[in-house]
Amino acid sequence: MTDLNAFLEPGMFVRHPNEPDWGLGQVQSVIMPRITVNFREVGKVVINGSQVALVPVFDEE
Template sequence: MRSEIAFYEPGQFVTHPDCPDWGVGQIQSVTGHRVTINFENRGKVLINAQLIDLIVIE
């Protein structure tokens, strides 16, 4: 388990490091370590930010 959680906020665009085929996702909500993202090729997914380092698209 990671000791630090990256700062995510609604509206940011991200990709999932292990699932590039999901495409770009937009963060819908952040509650603690739970991040809800709507991916273009996968739909809405709930990610545990303690386990996954999302890649923020600047």
Template sequence: MNDFLSPGSFVRLSGRPDWGIGQVQTVIGSRVTVNFEHGGKQLINTDRASLVAVDHGMFGR
């Protein structure tokens, strides 16, 4: 379930840790647009990929 995903939430993509922390821009069903530190803006299908919530206090933003 993606109940934790909302615009402004901070996440990591489990399959691409090199992209760093991302901030959720939009959520439409299972399609989530995320702007990653090192991966840029990406459209993620959460039916196929796992986003993990991150506490933004963890990295000083």
């Protein structure tokens, strides 16, 4: 399986495609396949990057 999040780096802003209520998140660390993201509405979450393709946000709100 192709790594869906290979371009992510700490500091980037993302959204979870299946959890819009979590709001904007900032990538804290990327240790594939684990991606730690601090979301505005739910706090720190560890994402399995081989299962979820996070959506990059280039125009921070």
